[in-house]
Amino acid sequence: MFCLRPSQIESVRNVRGETATGLCCDGGDVTPFGCKDPCETYIQVCLKEFMDRVSMVGSCTFGNATTGVLGGNEFDYSLSRPETSIELPFDFAWLVSNCMQESL
Numbered sequence: 450m451f452c453l454r455p456s457q458i459e460s461v462r463n464v465r466g467e468t469a470t471g472l473c474c475d476g477g478d479v480t481p482f483g484c485k486d487p488c489e490t491y492i493q494v495c496l497k498e499f500m501d502r503v504s505m506v507g508s509c510t511f512g513n514a515t516t517g518v519l520g521g522n523e524f525d526y527s528l529s530r531p532e533t534s535i536e537l538p539f540d541f542a543w544l545v546s547n548c549m550q551e552s553l
Contacts, residue, residue, distance in 0.1 A: 458492055459526060460525040462523050466484035466487055474489065490519055493514070517532070
């Protein structure tokens with residue numbers, strides 16, 4: 450069986466304009482009000498085996514997908530827009546008898 454694991458992005462809020470590591474996206478200095486320039490936000494999904502503590506290190510065992518740039522620090526999308534959809538194709542054994550859909 451071949452499945453596509455679809456997920457959709459509805460909105461993003463990055464009020465201070467920082468990366469996940471707390472740095473400014475443009476490499477500038479973080480001020481008390483956040484960063485000067487907005488980020489170019491994209492979403493990357495990495496499907497791994499179960500982990501007690503999530504780690505960004507290592508390979509994406511079951512697949513990965515990345516969107517193009519979706520917007521700046523904050524944006525909202527209608528779920529009917531195609532750019533909100535992220536699909537993770539896989540063709541390996543899964544522990545359920547059918548494919549499930551999940552929204553992020």
